[in-house]
Structures are given as structure tokens and as C-alpha cells.
Amino acid sequence: MGTFAVMTMTDAAAERVRSIVDNAGEDARGIRVGIKKGGCAGMEYTVDLVNEPDAKDDVIEHEGATVYVAPEAVLFLLGTQMDFEVTKLRAGFTFNNPNQTSACGCGESVELKPADLAALAREEGAVVRTD
Numbered sequence: 715m716g717t718f719a720v721m722t723m724t725d726a727a728a729e730r731v732r733s734i735v736d737n738a739g740e741d742a743r744g745i746r747v748g749i750k751k752g753g754c755a756g757m758e759y760t761v762d763l764v765n766e767p768d769a770k771d772d773v774i775e776h777e778g779a780t781v782y783v784a785p786e787a788v789l790f791l792l793g794t795q796m797d798f799e800v801t802k803l804r805a806g807f808t809f810n811n812p813n814q815t816s817a818c819g820c821g822e823s824v825e826l827k828p829a830d831l832a833a834l835a836r837e838e839g840a841v842v843r844t845d
Contacts, residue, residue, distance in 0.1 A: 720772045720783050721747075721794040727807060730798040731779035734763065741765040744773075744780030747796065747809075748787045753823020755816060757790070759809055789813075792829035 723731070735742045744767075748760040764782050767773070771782035783791055794811040809824075816825045 719774055720788050721774055721781075721791050721796055723774065723776045723779065723781060723796040724798070725777060727796045727798040728777040728779035730807070731781060732777075735779070738763050743767055744782055746771065746782040746784055747791065748784035749790050749826065755823040755825045757826050758823045759807070760784075761807055789828040790826040 731745055735744060743764045746760075746762045746764045746768075748762070749757050750760050752758045764780075767782055768784075770785045772785070772788055774781045774783065781796065790813055791809075791811065792813065794809050794813070797808045797810060798806070799808055811824070811826065813826050813829050814824045815827055817823070
């Protein structure tokens, strides 16, 4: 049985991550997704370039793209699908997050609750690490 992935990414997101990393220079390893307090709904997603992976990060790989998830964000991102979309107004990563309880109108910040690990484990039939 494979390891439990904190989040998944679409092919479009993987393609965008690869292009960011390819254009960032030889030190770039991937991007790190985290959360920070801020915005009108309480929390914002952060996306940063990673040159030095942190051993505590969870690592998601898809189609040659590597995304690191900051440890403090894991509980808030469990089950999230990361996508990349281009609309008339903006281009950027989007997060389809089951832990989101509300979002602000501008779409930049969200209200998140920690995932219910026990319920998730029942759904996945997976062993959830809590170390």
C-alpha cells in the first residue's frame, strides 16, 4: 500500500510547478505550500520556491513536479487538490480544499478547519501517521 498523500495536484498544476522550477535556476527543487494567518477570512495559502527542502515537509510528486507541504499546514491541507487555472482575471494555483469552511469574496483568503484524521482514515482505509 502506498503512503498517504496529504494532497494531490492536477496535471495542470504539475506542469506549472515544473515550469516555475525550470525557470528558477539549478538550485530549485520544487515549491512549498503553506498557510499563514491573514486576509479577510483568516488564512491565506502561501506558495514559495524551495531550494533547500526541510526534512519535516511532506512531499508530493506528480508528473515530475515536486511540492513540499509545510508541517504546520498538513492538517489544513489534507485531501486538498491543487490546480492551476488561467481565467480572464488571473492565473494562479487554486486549492480545492475539503477543510475550507468559507472563503472571502476576493478568493485570496479562506477559513480552514483542521482535518478530522479519524474520519479521513476510515474513508481512506489508510494508516495515518501522526508523528
